[in-house]
Amino acid sequence: MEALQRVFGRNTAYLLIGPAAIWLAVFFLFPMLSLLTTSLSDPSGTPITGYTLTWRVQNYIEALGDYWPYMMRSLLYAGIATLMCLVLGYVLAYAIAFKAGRWKTVMLVLVIAPFFTSFLVRTLSWKLILADNGFIVNTLQTLHILGEDGRLLATPFAVIMGLTYNFLPFTILPLYTSLEKIDPKLNEAAADLYASPFQRFTKVVWPLSLPGVVGGTLLTFIPATGDYINASLLGSPNTQMVGNKIQQLFTTAGDYPHASALSVILMVLIVGMVLFYVRRAGTEELL
Amino acid sequence: MSLADQARGDLKLAGLHKRYPNGFVAVESLDLVIPQGSFFALLGPSGCGKTTTLRMVAGLEEATQGTIHIGEQDITHAKPYKRPVNTVFQNYALFPHLTIAENVAFGPKRRGSKDPAQEVKEILALTELTEQANKKPAQLSGGQQQRVALARAIINRPDVLLLDEPLGALDLKLRRAMQVELKRIQEEVGLTFVHVTHDQEEAMTMADTVAVMNKGRIEQMGAPYDLYTNPQTTFVANFLGRSNLIKGTVVGREGTGADAVVKVDMHGTIATIKASKVHTDSDHGWVGIRPEKVLIQPEGQTIDAPGAALSGAVVVDASYIGVSTDYTLRMPWGQEITCFEQNTGRRGGLIPVGTKVDVSWRPEFAFLLDSSQDAEAGLEED
Numbered sequence: 307m308e309a310l311q312r313v314f315g316r317n318t319a320y321l322l323i324g325p326a327a328i329w330l331a332v333f334f335l336f337p338m339l340s341l342l343t344t345s346l347s348d349p350s351g352t353p354i355t356g357y358t359l360t361w362r363v364q365n366y367i368e369a370l371g372d373y374w375p376y377m378m379r380s381l382l383y384a385g386i387a388t389l390m391c392l393v394l395g396y397v398l399a400y401a402i403a404f405k406a407g408r409w410k411t412v413m414l415v416l417v418i419a420p421f422f423t424s425f426l427v428r429t430l431s432w433k434l435i436l437a438d439n440g441f442i443v444n445t446l447q448t449l450h451i452l453g454e455d456g457r458l459l460a461t462p463f464a465v466i467m468g469l470t471y472n473f474l475p476f477t478i479l480p481l482y483t484s485l486e487k488i489d490p491k492l493n494e495a496a497a498d499l500y501a502s503p504f505q506r507f508t509k510v511v512w513p514l515s516l517p518g519v520v521g522g523t524l525l526t527f528i529p530a531t532g533d534y535i536n537a538s539l540l541g542s543p544n545t546q547m548v549g550n551k552i553q554q555l556f557t558t559a560g561d562y563p564h565a566s567a568l569s570v571i572l573m574v575l576i577v578g579m580v581l582f583y584v585r586r587a588g589t590e591e592l593l
Numbered sequence: 594m595s596l597a598d599q600a601r602g603d604l605k606l607a608g609l610h611k612r613y614p615n616g617f618v619a620v621e622s623l624d625l626v627i628p629q630g631s632f633f634a635l636l637g638p639s640g641c642g643k644t645t646t647l648r649m650v651a652g653l654e655e656a657t658q659g660t661i662h663i664g665e666q667d668i669t670h671a672k673p674y675k676r677p678v679n680t681v682f683q684n685y686a687l688f689p690h691l692t693i694a695e696n697v698a699f700g701p702k703r704r705g706s707k708d709p710a711q712e713v714k715e716i717l718a719l720t721e722l723t724e725q726a727n728k729k730p731a732q733l734s735g736g737q738q739q740r741v742a743l744a745r746a747i748i749n750r751p752d753v754l755l756l757d758e759p760l761g762a763l764d765l766k767l768r769r770a771m772q773v774e775l776k777r778i779q780e781e782v783g784l785t786f787v788h789v790t791h792d793q794e795e796a797m798t799m800a801d802t803v804a805v806m807n808k809g810r811i812e813q814m815g816a817p818y819d820l821y822t823n824p825q826t827t828f829v830a831n832f833l834g835r836s837n838l839i840k841g842t843v844v845g846r847e848g849t850g851a852d853a854v855v856k857v858d859m860h861g862t863i864a865t866i867k868a869s870k871v872h873t874d875s876d877h878g879w880v881g882i883r884p885e886k887v888l889i890q891p892e893g894q895t896i897d898a899p900g901a902a903l904s905g906a907v908v909v910d911a912s913y914i915g916v917s918t919d920y921t922l923r924m925p926w927g928q929e930i931t932c933f934e935q936n937t938g939r940r941g942g943l944i945p946v947g948t949k950v951d952v953s954w955r956p957e958f959a960f961l962l963d964s965s966q967d968a969e970a971g972l973e974e975d
Contacts, residue, residue: 489686491682491684491686492686492688492689494653494673494680494682494686495680495682495686495687495688496688496699497652497653497672497673497674498651498652498653498673498674498678498679498680498746499674499679499699499700499703499745499746499749500674500675500700500703500704500749501674501699501703502674502703505703509699509703510688513690514689514690
């Protein structure tokens with residue numbers, strides 16, 4: 307800001323920030339305020355008549371009391387999916403960064419390729435793949451890995467798998483960026499200083515890739531916690547996540563205040579967890 | 594403080610050969626014995642195979658053929674982390690996420706030392722880094738980072754310490770200071786240092802023995818003084834310092850033993866060269882003389898050198914450097930030779946361009962090289 311002022315003069319700097327500030331106000335601040343006021347409004351209104359702001363804090367208590375199992379399930383599913391993404395993504399990002407050679411660009415394009423089709427279509431196609439009479443379930447049944455009535459669709463497995471699949475690129479890209487920056491000479495230096503291949507990973511590569519680990523897991527965990535597409539397409543009523551509840555409250559039940567309260571709770575919870583996580587990882591300076 | 598407390602041994606390379614998958618031969622059947630405790634320099638232009646040799650000793654590159662021994666121990670195929678060898682990398686390769694003390698403690702910890710704090714303290718003191726112990730590498734200057742790289746390696750008391758162009762990233766002034774520093778540390782710790790460099794001055798100031806490498810082979814090896822005063826090939830004559838190489842024909846050999854000399858006809862003037870400095874059997878050769886050994890005097894004045902003087906040279910360029918003046922002289926047969934003259938003040942000024950001068954040198958400084966060799970070899974590099 308100060309540097310900008312020095313180069314362009316006082317007013318130019320404000321002018322340059324202007325569009326971004328207006329954008330934030332219109333698309334972030336205003337909806338956020340609307341969400342907060344709705345969450346404290348009287349739920350006896352309807353979406354058509356509107357809601358009156360009565361500072362009704364009970365909305366929060368009711369939302370939490372009624373829907374905390376969904377909240378917990380969201381955190382659990384998103385947590386497992388994030389962990390799976392980290393393991394799968396790390397291996398792939400490492401391979402792209404250090405072993406892919408001239409295939410690097412091709413592999414990166416392949417990582418992003420799924421984005422060329424819609425999120426919804428991709429998730430729907432998993433519904434077909436995991437279907438009760440699809441070839442995967444049939445094969446697993448023949449091999450007696452899955453029982454006669456066993457199924458994949460509508461299980462927590464399907465939901466977590468869907469989340470893992472859909473958010474994997476968000477883990478891979480930050481991990482790749484971090485890993486790619488590591489000087490291969492450091493690996494040689496560690497080898498020269500008596501570090502076994504395993505120690506080279508734990509003492510050099512892993513700590514240096516932490517910014518990518520933190521970035522990638524955040525980019526996966528945050529949207530995965532609030533996701534409802536995977537749970538509604540691949541899951542059952544028993545695997546519903548908090549996102550599904552919020553969606554139902556908004557669209558089906560028309561209970562905007564409780565839906566808003568639940569959204570705010572989710573948001574506060576995630577922001578809190580992120581802050582704690584970033585502190586613990588000690589990567590503020592790296593971020 | 595001596596780190597070389599236990600019995601170790603010489604580093605022996607036998608028939609060492611490195612051929613890359615693309616067919617490029619970086620090192621060709623290299624035989625070399627580096628005595629324990631010596632400061633050895635591998636000197637050569639880029640691409641001569643010196644770094645590949647070093648990397649094979651470190652275990653970062655697999656030898657195609659040949660063996661590497663330290664004392665009796667065969668380490669040819671040992672994994673890098675199982676060799677009693679440490680490397681100071683060209684750009685230091687310090688771990689950016691660790692403090693200086695942690696960087697230095699990295700090796701001892703991997704080898705199972707529970708608390709290397711005392712060792713780390715001693716090494717940091719030796720390398721004058723005590724105050725930097727808790728900083729991160731990015732906070733240090735180039736010279737300090739260089740010392741960390743050194744400290745991180747020598748704390749392990751390796752049998753052999755490999756230095757890959759360790760001063761290459763430093764500016765000239767710091768490089769000079771670090772040369773002295775490195776030499777001091779080597780003498781203090783008594784480890785075998787193998788130093789790879791393309792800077793001939795660096796190699797000469799620090800090493801006990803210098804091996805000049807060219808195209809995967811060792812051209813000549815010896816003490817800096819011997820290499821400089823008695824080069825055996827045109828490559829060494831040009832790469833290690835500068836040389837004037839003048840075509841000559843052998844006209845006779847006289848004397849025996851230490852007094853044996855070879856007489857060479859050099860465009861009509863007979864030059865005498867000590868037999869120990871003659872490195873050709875053929876009748877033709879390059880008479881070599883270092884520029885600072887060349888004496889000049891304006892025509893007609895007496896020249897302070899025994900032996901024949903070449904007359905009819907003309908000064909075509911004089912560049913004044915302060916401590917010395919570089920003269921470029923055109924000889925009667927058209928060749929240009931160089932003369933560095935110390936500015937003792939005796940002459941009371943420069944010899945103006947265009948002046949006719951006589952040229953001479955003391956016969957004991959001249960050497961004779963094989964005429965089949967390229968007189969320009971080793972020149973294109975800095």
